[in-house]
Amino acid sequence: MSTAVSQLALREPLHQGSEELVVQIGGIPILLKTNNPGFRRLIEERYAGFLSPAARPACRFKIQLTSDDVHRSDQDARVFRIGSAWCLERGDFRAELDMRRRAGWIRQSSNPYSLDSVLRMTHSLLLAMKGGFLLHAASAVRKGRAFLFAGVSGAGKTTIARLAPADATLLTDEVSYVRPVGQGYEAYGTPFAGDLARSGANLSAPLETVFFLEKAHTNAIRPISPRDAARALLRHILFFVEDADLARAVFDSAVAFVSRVHTARLAFRPDARIWELIG
Amino acid sequence: MQTVARLRDALKRELAAEILQRFSALRFVAYGTSMLPTIYPGDCVTVESFGSSVPSCGDIVLCRRGDEFCVHRVVRVGGERTDARYILRGDALLEHDPPVLLRELLGRVTSVLRRGKPVNLNWGKGIGQRVLRSMVRRLNVTSAVLVGWHGMLARESLRRSAEKRTECA
Numbered sequence: 001m002s003t004a005v006s007q008l009a010l011r012e013p014l015h016q017g018s019e020e021l022v023v024q025i026g027g028i029p030i031l032l033k034t035n036n037p038g039f040r041r042l043i044e045e046r047y048a049g050f051l052s053p054a055a056r057p058a059c060r061f062k063i064q065l066t067s068d069d070v071h072r073s074d075q076d077a078r079v080f081r082i083g084s085a086w087c088l089e090r091g092d093f094r095a096e097l098d099m100r101r102r103a104g105w106i107r108q109s110s111n112p113y114s115l116d117s118v119l120r121m122t123h124s125l126l127l128a129m130k131g132g133f134l135l136h137a138a139s140a141v142r143k144g145r146a147f148l149f150a151g152v153s154g155a156g157k158t159t160i161a162r163l164a165p166a167d168a169t170l171l172t173d174e175v176s177y178v179r180p181v182g183q184g185y186e187a188y189g190t191p192f193a194g195d196l197a198r199s200g201a202n203l204s205a206p207l208e209t210v211f212f213l214e215k216a217h218t219n220a221i222r223p224i225s226p227r228d229a230a231r232a233l234l235r236h237i238l239f240f241v242e243d244a245d246l247a248r249a250v251f252d253s254a255v256a257f258v259s260r261v262h263t264a265r266l267a268f269r270p271d272a273r274i275w276e277l278i279g
Numbered sequence: 280m281q282t283v284a285r286l287r288d289a290l291k292r293e294l295a296a297e298i299l300q301r302f303s304a305l306r307f308v309a310y311g312t313s314m315l316p317t318i319y320p321g322d323c324v325t326v327e328s329f330g331s332s333v334p335s336c337g338d339i340v341l342c343r344r345g346d347e348f349c350v351h352r353v354v355r356v357g358g359e360r361t362d363a364r365y366i367l368r369g370d371a372l373l374e375h376d377p378p379v380l381l382r383e384l385l386g387r388v389t390s391v392l393r394r395g396k397p398v399n400l401n402w403g404k405g406i407g408q409r410v411l412r413s414m415v416r417r418l419n420v421t422s423a424v425l426v427g428w429h430g431m432l433a434r435e436s437l438r439r440s441a442e443k444r445t446e447c448a
Contacts, residue, residue, distance in 0.1 A: 226286050227286060227289060227290055227293070230286065230290050231293075231294075251287075251291075252287065255283055255286050255287040255290060256283055258286070259282060259283045
């Protein structure tokens with residue numbers, strides 16, 4: 001691994017008796033508390049590379065498991081604020097996070113995808129306040145620099161992740177994590193997997209380029225204007241929050257991002273030589 | 280920083296035009312003082328696309344000139360429908376804007392909310408309204424006083440809302 005890449009957490013799962021686990025994604029630790037040993041094991045396995053017991057949590061959730069058969073995950077997700085509490089809900093879960101106490105609860109079935117969604121929503125909320133965002137994109141680190149590949153489902157995110165050379169480390173093939181650090185941006189690995197069904201590496205690297213994927217018969221990198229890049233970026237940012245101030249903050253973050261990070265269109269065919277162009 | 284601000288503003292306008300085209304309505308918060316005393320900075324303005332109708336004299340319209348947007352009133356229409364030239368002017372201004380074509384007009388202002396209450400968009404015909412408009416056009420200080428007074432009322436309204444919320448809690 002390059003020296004520019006920082007290792008963020010222990011790779012080994014925890015085997016302690018506590019009901020609490022700290023899952024640290026993108027350098028933001030979230031404490032999860034469950035009194036169900038089976039579900040705790042499931043969390044340990046699912047977020048194995050992202051458990052960070054020593055980290056001081058940015059917020060904490062108490063998980064209450066409910067019966068599986070009454071919930072639906074095909075409903076639209078909603079995130080809205082009541083006073084100082086953020087409410088996150090979908091057919092298969094409800095959660096609340098009080099930002100003053102930095103504590104809340106999750107009511108969900110034992111389906112791990114529900115917890116994935118709550119974590120994604122919580123991170124998108126916390127990131128929006130810090131100038132970062134989650135992006136529907138694959139990302140990988142090569143030679144100490146991170147590359148993002150944004151695209152809708154079927155655009156080729158998983159394909160380009162699969163074609164990555166041996167010296168590239170996959171951060172995710174589905175949901176990329178971006179935060180401003182100093183004058184630039186850092187991309188972080190996430191456990192949120194797409195078709196590759198493989199958790200990303202828990203490390204971070206300075207973001208070099210964001211590519212917007214286009215399927216083509218030949219491989220080529222094409223320039224994109226900042227305005228088009230901002231529009232494309234906004235299309236791929238995961239943001240569920242019904243809040244004018246936060247929406248404005250994310251819009252401003254996207255504009256600031258394309259002004260500071262190199263962006264381009266990447267026309268590609270499913271061929272490993274595409275990585276010779278990328279860098 | 281200036282580049283970022285320019286990009287942000289251009290993108291906002293582009294998206295606003297698209298929203299209006301796609302959903303036939305757009306709501307935004309006004310800034311600027313060219314439409315005083317009808318529209319104040321901070322008013323919530325709703326614009327609807329024209330549909331099959333055409334703008335006429337007295338309508339307040341959203342106009343796009345290149346990358347710039349403005350909300351002004353139609354004061355004169357010349358020519359036929361397809362190549363009609365529309366003359367616009369801000370209620371607070373003495374000078375007309377350069378003529379524009381129908382395609383440069385994005386929609387008609389259908390409502391303005393000030394502190395949650397609807398505002399009458401028509402030119403007031405009373406003597407008081409006429410005097411006020413004339414003063415706004417001729418004396419910059421009138422605009423400054425109106426904006427200051429309006430700001431004071433807005434702050435007072437916010438304070439009352441906050442008090443009500445605290446009482447409810």
